Every structure is written in C-alpha cells, then in structure tokens.
Amino acid sequence: MSETDIIDPTTPRKNPKPEVTKIDGRALKPATLMMGHGYDPTLSEGSLKPPIFLTSTFAFPSAADGKRHFEGITGKRPGGADGLVYSRFNAPNQEILEDRLSIWDGAEDALSFSSGMTAICVLMLAYASQGDVIVHSGPLYAASEGFVAKVMAKFGVTYVDFPAGATREEIDAVLEKAKNQASDQGGKVCMIYLESPGNPTNALVDIEAVKEARDAALDWDCPIAIDNTFLGPLWQRPLDHGADIVVYSLTKYVGGHSDLVAGSIAGAKKWMDPVRSLRNTMGGICDPNTAWMLLRSLETVELRMQRAGENAAKVCDYLSKHEKVEGLGYLGMIEGERQQDIYDRHCLGAGSTFSLLLKGGEAECFRFLDALKIAKLAVSLGGTETLASHPASMTHLSVAEGRRTELGISDNLVRISIGIEDADDLIADFEQALEQV
Numbered sequence: 001m002s003e004t005d006i007i008d009p010t011t012p013r014k015n016p017k018p019e020v021t022k023i024d025g026r027a028l029k030p031a032t033l034m035m036g037h038g039y040d041p042t043l044s045e046g047s048l049k050p051p052i053f054l055t056s057t058f059a060f061p062s063a064a065d066g067k068r069h070f071e072g073i074t075g076k077r078p079g080g081a082d083g084l085v086y087s088r089f090n091a092p093n094q095e096i097l098e099d100r101l102s103i104w105d106g107a108e109d110a111l112s113f114s115s116g117m118t119a120i121c122v123l124m125l126a127y128a129s130q131g132d133v134i135v136h137s138g139p140l141y142a143a144s145e146g147f148v149a150k151v152m153a154k155f156g157v158t159y160v161d162f163p164a165g166a167t168r169e170e171i172d173a174v175l176e177k178a179k180n181q182a183s184d185q186g187g188k189v190c191m192i193y194l195e196s197p198g199n200p201t202n203a204l205v206d207i208e209a210v211k212e213a214r215d216a217a218l219d220w221d222c223p224i225a226i227d228n229t230f231l232g233p234l235w236q237r238p239l240d241h242g243a244d245i246v247v248y249s250l251t252k253y254v255g256g257h258s259d260l261v262a263g264s265i266a267g268a269k270k271w272m273d274p275v276r277s278l279r280n281t282m283g284g285i286c287d288p289n290t291a292w293m294l295l296r297s298l299e300t301v302e303l304r305m306q307r308a309g310e311n312a313a314k315v316c317d318y319l320s321k322h323e324k325v326e327g328l329g330y331l332g333m334i335e336g337e338r339q340q341d342i343y344d345r346h347c348l349g350a351g352s353t354f355s356l357l358l359k360g361g362e363a364e365c366f367r368f369l370d371a372l373k374i375a376k377l378a379v380s381l382g383g384t385e386t387l388a389s390h391p392a393s394m395t396h397l398s399v400a401e402g403r404r405t406e407l408g409i410s411d412n413l414v415r416i417s418i419g420i421e422d423a424d425d426l427i428a429d430f431e432q433a434l435e436q437v
C-alpha cells in the first residue's frame, strides 16, 4: 500500500456544511428545522437521510480522546461526553432525535427513552431519595400513578396529590402538607409532577399557579415536571409557563402512526444531567431504529396534529348537538370559568382526544363502540387513525370504583382520539354508530 492510499479517518472528506438556523436574523421555525437539524449529510457519504447506526460501540480517534469522553460520561468533567462512546449512553440517531425534540419545547436539552414509562420511572428515580415526598396532580396515567404509589413507596418515598384544576390556595395547602410529611420522614419535597390535561377527563392543571406556589414554599431545587403527551408538542408548551421538565410518551402524537413505543424528557441541562447519569447506568435509551422512525414522524408532526385538531373540532361540533349525547369532555367546549381561564393562558389548541358521554351506561357505550366502522376499538391515542375505547372497563378497570367516580370516569364515558381521516367520513361513522345505540 502506498502512502497516498491511507486516508486519515479523523479528517472529514468534506468540510461539514454549517447548519442554517436563521435567515436575515429571523429564527427558522421548528417545522423547517425538522428536515435537517442536527444531521450533516457530508459525514455519512452524502446520504440525505441519516443512516440507522446499528452499533454497540464507537471507535475513539486516540486514547486521549477515549479518556476525555469517559471523563464526560462519568461526570468527572461537567457537560457530558463530547463524543460517542457506547450505545447504552448515546448514539447518532438518538442524538439527532434529542436535538430535534428540544426544539419543539424550546428546551436546552432532551433525553430519549425506550417508552414513555421508562422516561417517567428514570426521571422519578433520579430525583427521589429515601424519605422524600413527590407532589403530583391527579389523575395521572395509571402506570405513573402506580409507580409513585407502589414502587417508589418501597424505597420510602411517599406522595401527596391534588386535583387538576386546583387553585393557588389549594396548591399552597398541599405543598405545606407535603413539607410536613417530608420533614416527618427525614426527607424533602423532591419533585412536583403534573399531567395536564388529565386522562380521560381532560381536566387542566394551572402550571403558572404551581410554579408560583413552588417558588413561595420551597427554597431548594425542586423541579416541576409535566407529562405533556396529550397536547404536546403543538398545543401546549409547558416550559413557557414555568415547568422545568416536559415528559412525553412519544408513542402518541409525536410518533403518530401507532407503530412504535418511545418516550422523552426535555428541559434545561441542569435538570437533565441527573437523569442522563441514571440512564447511562440503567439503560432505557430509545433504540436506533425507533429513533429513526421518530425522525420521520417529526417531519410531519405539525401537519398531522393540525389536521387531527381540525377534524376533532368538526366531529365535536356534530356530536355536541346529537340527542343521544349527554356531554363532551373536549377542550374546545369547556364548561366552567376556572378551566377556561387555564386553557386561555396555557393552550394553543384543543387537541384531538376527548371524552364522549352517552345517555345510558356501559351497554350503550358497548353498542356504540361495536358499531363503529372507521374508528378502531383500541386504547392509545395520537395516531393517524381514529381510536375509541371505554376507560371504565379497559384502561381504568384496575382503578377502584370509588376512585373512578371521584375522577369522573363514568360507565357512560367513551374516549375518542381523532385521527387525520376525512372529517365528513368520521362524522358519518359516528352518526351510524349512534343510530345503533
């Protein structure tokens, strides 16, 4: 081999083209950045789309680089690793995904996970120590509520909850109670965990009031985290209203095609670092194939959510006037000043997931669900296709009846997630199904 055959692997073949994030001083919008942000084709043979990097480990250019990367991974040097090391820590597809997820929420940093629940569990474990108290809004996604009440309890972490929609005074009282509880247990209030809107009632949490209450009551770093799966990233931007960490099940609107399971969190680096460190230890990072699928999904997330939102508005307008309908839990038709006030301050759209209350009970709901021809009978939400389910006998079957009533999960409640089909076709489907009731 002659000397000229040797290509120095540390020298890129072409100069990477710097990414454009502004034109004439105007910042580009997320919908534009989704097509290229965080990926340079010249580093991957010019491939317009990122390849899927199926590798468990990454070769270091030199031993000194390896040492420097590990100083980042182990936290000996702040700011994380500046190069790729091993795929439990991070890899190219996941890094591009995390860069693009941060953009939607206006976050400094994001972390991807193998499911929404992995994101939530690792987040809570990273912040809680023995004796601590987690304050949370209610209702939460059933698995999140179970993780706090049953799993964290095994490690001496307790909780205090408050209903979504609570006022500043009510939240103040809950934080006071939580502080006392923590001091009895020799711990602190370690996290305020919200979910808004709540499922399946769509009750909204006043994030601004929670932040004001936290700032007044707690003088240590206690993050406010919020599960934004139902309205994010398009219709609610919690970091703008005082939340510190946004949590997603990417399985829903972000993935959007009911063909993957993944999760993420986003926020300031300071809040992400402890979670990244625990993820490095435990694993739970999103796999490269799923990350690639999510990059494809993110290119259309705005289009899909807009269309689903428009469809839901038309469908709800139709349903609200139907004689067999008792009511709707739809954010575009809120009853009650308090909820409307929170909606006006926090939300940019009413979403496409709502509850439909039929006149009658389980039997009427089942007849309606069994008669649907376009809408599929399945749990989950946020996909391109319309889904319908019966929470009281499905997703919330394990919730005690008294608690179900308290949460407003009645036997006559059907939950619907509207997709991106033709709105008139959907209305025709609901019309013929209601005739069967």
Ligand SMILES: *Cc1c(COP(=O)(O)O)cnc(C)c1O
Pocket: 115, 116, 117, 118, 141, 144, 195, 199, 227, 229, 230, 248, 249, 250, 251, 252, 261, 262, 263
């Ligand atoms: C689905 C969902 C989760 C859990 O996400 P997975 O991706 O299924 O683990 C958490 N929170 C909300 C609000 C959800 O809808």
